[in-house]
Amino acid sequence: MQPVLKIDNLSVQLPKGADRQHALEYVSFEVHPGEILCLVGESGSGKSVTGLSVMGLLPKGQLTPVSGQILLQDENLLEASDERLRDLRCTGMSMIFQEPMTALNPVMRCGDQIDEVLRTHIRLAPKERTQRILRIMEEVRLPEPKRLINTYPHQLSGGQRQRIMIAMALVLEPVLLIADEPTTALDVTTQASILQLIRDIQRDHQTGVLFITHDFGVVAEIADRVAVMQWGKVVEFGEAKQVLSNPQHAYTRMLIGSVPSMTPSQRERDASAQVVLNTSGLSKTYSERAFFRSTRTVHAVQKVDLEVRRGETLGIVGESGSGKTTVARCIARLTDPSSGEIFLDGKEIGRLRTGQLRPYRRRIQIIFQDPYRSLNPRRVVGDSIIEGATNYGLPRDKALERARSLMELVQLDPNVLDRFPHQFSGGQRQRICIARALTMEPEVLIADEAVSALDVSVQAQVLKLLDDVRKHFNLALLFITHDLRVAAQICDTMAVMSQSKVVEYGLTRDVFTNPQHEYTQSLLNAAPGKGWDFGAFLAP
Amino acid sequence: MSAPEESPIALEVDSAASAAAVSRPRTVLQMLVRNPSVCFGGVVLVVMLLTALLAPFLGTIDPSNIDPIYRNKVPGTERMLRLDDGSEVPITHWMGTDMLGRDVYSRVIYGSQISLVVGLAVAILSIAVGLTIGLVSGYIRWLDGIVMRIMDGLMAIPGILLAIALMSLFNAGLGTVIFAIFIPEIPRVVRLVRSIVLSIREEPYVEAAISVGTSVPLILIRHVLPNTIAPLIVQGTYICASAILVEAILSFLGVGIPPEIPTWGNIMAEGRMLFRVFPHNLLYPGIFLAFTILAVNVLGDGLRDTLDPRMAKRLG
Known part of the structure; x- marks a missing residue:
């Protein structure tokens, strides 16, 4: 099967004076359709830089790709023009971010924000666009899409906001979804439902998902395959079950070993202590x-x-x-x-x-x-x-x-x-x-x-x-x-x-x-x- | 198994990194010297300060020396000046003379003394008073409402009207002018300081200080005050510039420093009537005033860019 995303020997240079020379060094991996690839690593390991490189969103002049290629369905994104990249965003690849409150425009209605994606990329009559927005909102399991279409982001909960983000990302059915710590800012119960949603949608649409996270719990929950990153390099790559149960690299072993167990430790407790x-x-x-208002x-x-x-x-x-x-x-x-x-x-x-x-x-x-x-x-x-x-x-x-x-x-x-x-x-x-x-x-x-x-x-x-x-x-x-x-x-x-x-x-x-x-x-x-x-x- | 960052090696790397950083501009002073606006503004201001301090030695004569024979002379006029001991010396009126025959050059140079004194005094006073009020009102919640309403009241008073009122109530003089200009500046400083205090007081390190039993005055001085210094220096330059300008305006309107004392505003006020025939009376003090204000403002912008990079980015 042809991969939707193939990253081949990608290196990204850091500006002079940083603590290391490269943000990414010879990173290579593939994401297949209908697969969730988890990119795991600690802060500074280069996992977000990888996501941003694919989207063409690296800060100009600070982070520059110096070698390798990023192939989205055989098209090298590193050589694509700005216009081509703009076209591809949302139609070919989409990204969702950690903090949905800051990723959404606070003064624009949620429906209009999804509509913007449609207006930019395809020609549809207003009525059809509304239909499409309602359909995708239903698909990301937002309650009462007809009402939510007219709400502003601050009126929604964190989980609902992230669903709007996912709706925006997926409304044009891209082949690749990049999720950069999408559940880190959410509560654990909300996180579980968002993870479930991403998995369901990805299965239904055969989307390839590059899921960036630091949390091995999330990896265990969602990943098909895992790439472990350290200092800009992929140190371990493999099937999720394989990596989690039998890590080869010392760093992976250390990371997985550091995850606290859910089984409570058996500790002696001195009930007579003061x-x-x-x-x-x-x-x-x-x-x-407040003046003119009842006390809240x-x-x-x-x-x-x-x-x-x-x-x-x-x-x-x-x-x-x-x-x-x-x-x-x-x-x-x-x-x-x-x-x-x-x-x-x-x-x-x-x-x-x-x-x-x-x-x-x-x-x-x-x-x-x-x-x-x-x-x-x-x-x-x-x-x-x-x-x-x-x-x-x-x-x-x-x-x-x-x-x-x-x-x-x-x-x-x-x-x-x-x-x-x-x-x-x-x-x-x-x-x-x-x-x-x-x-x-x-x-x-x-x-x-x-x-x-x-x-x-x-x-x-x-x-x-x-x-x-x-x-x-x-x-x-x-x-x-x-x-x-x-x-x-x-x-x-x-x-x-x-x-x-x-x-x-x-x-x-x-x-x-x-x-x-x-x-x-x-x-x-x-x-x-x-x-x-x-x-x-x-x-x- | 130990993580890389917690090992003693990490500390070694730290010190190596900071040693390597020495070549980059690290101290605030180095950064300031590298900023062209700061250099330009600073140099011009130092020159102005030296001019003001060294006024008697810069070829000036008594700025209030009236000589009706030589009134309204154009710049460059040469003449013999009779001194008190009866001897005569040749002098050149580089900027001409005014309608009473006083040397405009000497008056402009001496006038810079007043302008700079007013500018610096207003800046220092308003910052000192505003900082104190702002710190207290930002940190002590129950005082905040009262103090800020008083400040709102102060802000509602037009500065020039207040100056005119004060002039008619008290003796017109340098002290009254400084007082009249610095009062309306206070609320702006208070608001600035208060906004900084309000955000810093929520910082965990301030709460940590509270929980280790640091007293309120010490918290304000140790943890809050240092954060206000940089923005206040920047604000100070703007206040200084506006104070110099307002002083000139007040003098020009005839409600500032008494006319016998040379200030840029006074010189321009007197030159106004004959402006069409003898523009030099207005031109030279005007140039000095404009140049000084420009220098102070450019210095302020440069300081803001170096001391508060976030704000510079937002504006840029």
């Missing part, structure tokens, strides 16, 4: 007061009761908007709770004012999601780490000494304290943030999606570090995540949140093996690649 932190009826309501209230968190013991990890799991981060922020007192109590060692701290709170602040520390924004870019990391300790009266040299020993604990060189954050990678920065939290000698450590922004291999290491730190200092760890795999590995107990309420709360093992609430069950069912136990392949 309760360090508990909340009772914790609620947070936002109310928006939003319940971000409703009546949450949690408790964490010393040396124990409590996971709060939920999709975006479920209120899990608000709970963390209330406990860290970055947000004031509207009602309910927070007890730290039996002392109520939820209603203390700034001055009274000061001695307790030290004992609860928080680590944030984005390692690039949680360190002040203008201060050397040493100053960031010791800031807290000096706030509480520790002399600078003593604080620096403590910082040095903590840097060793988080496995960083203590001699780099005088460097700026931009000189560190994401994982290293997250380690620095952990060190900063630890200088305060806290009793409760809150990790708010602390590993979500990291690549899977780094994620595994930071997770291990967090767990080591918990043991070492006998900390109570409050771990907030949307990722069930991560939760399964690190949490002793977990609370599942949905629509601002805790719907299920219990031992991690029980929640995973015997979920009671309907929502927990759907969450567990939607987890991509749930049938695969990746960690099991990691040969000792």
Whole structure:
């Protein structure tokens, strides 16, 4: 069978002064009709550059293809003129992106955006175009196409927006669909339905799909064949089952071995340990007061009761908007709770004012999601780490000494304290943030999606570090995540949140093996690649 | 198995990369020197500053020396000037004389002193006051509404009308002019600073500082203030340019600095009546004014391009 896309020895040069010479080096693979090829790799591996090269969307002057060819049904795209490429987009090849909110025009109706594709490429009467738009919207399983045709992107949910994107991409039935992390920004239940949709449409239309992802769960769910990329090269290529169950290349083995298992780890739990932190009826309501309008209230968190013991990890799991981060922020007192109590060692701290709170602040520390924004870019990391300790009266040299020993604990060189954050990678920065939290000698450590922004291999290491730190200092760890795999590995107990309420709360093992609430069950069912136990392949 | 990025080798690579980067313009100063707008604006401004400072030594005579015999002379007129001790020296009126026989060249050079003082003083004062108000109002939520409504009120007052009102209430003088120009500038600085504070206060590193117990003043100084410096420098140059211009306008309208003190606006106001016959009275101060404003604005654009590349891209 003739491939729809054949990439042959493609090399793309990076601008001078980048960390390596080539974004892509001698990349070759083929995508056949009716096949889903997954391009997997960590950030910076060149997987998106591959997709953009095919579409002819590489930033001009920065990334230049220097050798090889890209054949779309035997036509070399690298030699095609701009007009020809423009013609081919949507008719021959289409691309969908990670963030559907920014990929859609916010001031144009969804129907018109699909219509634009039709108007640009083919001649049809307005009535026929509308028919065609309605048909494709139905096909991507959008409810009430007649109504949605007149809505603006902000009126739709994230999943619906991605469906509109898919409708735009597929309305002219291209032979190749490039999907660049199309489900990464979506919640896990939405992700599952979008993956299902892509697979169904691809099967019905025999479209070749180049699916770019970093998530091995998604790969296991959707891929026919897999190409693993590292530093701009394809290091492993093969049938999905083959690569996932018997990876050959060391890098693939390491990547797959780093994917946390869905089977909860069996951990001893000391039920007699002292309760360090508990909340009772914790609620947070936002109310928006405005002139000429009635007050609008939003319940971000409703009546949450949690408790964490010393040396124990409590996971709060939920999709975006479920209120899990608000709970963390209330406990860290970055947000004031509207009602309910927070007890730290039996002392109520939820209603203390700034001055009274000061001695307790030290004992609860928080680590944030984005390692690039949680360190002040203008201060050397040493100053960031010791800031807290000096706030509480520790002399600078003593604080620096403590910082040095903590840097060793988080496995960083203590001699780099005088460097700026931009000189560190994401994982290293997250380690620095952990060190900063630890200088305060806290009793409760809150990790708010602390590993979500990291690549899977780094994620595994930071997770291990967090767990080591918990043991070492006998900390109570409050771990907030949307990722069930991560939760399964690190949490002793977990609370599942949905629509601002805790719907299920219990031992991690029980929640995973015997979920009671309907929502927990759907969450567990939607987890991509749930049938695969990746960690099991990691040969000792 | 260890990932490549976490090994000590990664740190070595880091330091090698930063060593290699030295050859590229890294410091802000180097970047500024490479920007032609900054160079042009900076050089012109330095020359203007030196001119203002060295005014007595640049072949000038007393700018208020009235000599009715030599009034309304064209540029290039030569004559003998009698000094206080009775001796006479030959001088040339390079820019002619005005209707009272005063040397326009000396008046323009001395006038640059007033213009630059007004420009710099207004820029510094409005930024200092605006920065303080903006920081506090951006960070302390309950104050925000009150302060911003006051600022809205201030913005509603037309600057020139305020100046005229102040002039008629108080003594016309340099201080009053500076005050009158800098008050209407405050709200603009406050809005700029406040918008930066509002976005920076949500940054995780500020929240991290809160959770390690850093006090509010320290957070403002350590974490928020440094982010406002670059935009404020840029804003400062624009304020400076507009202040010089407004001062000239006020003087021209006769509601600014008293006419006996030479300022570019005053010189032009007096030359206005005889403009058709003796254009030099208007021409030379006009050229100096235009050139200074141009230099300050070009410097501001250059600073914006180097200090705030994102904004430059958006505008470009």
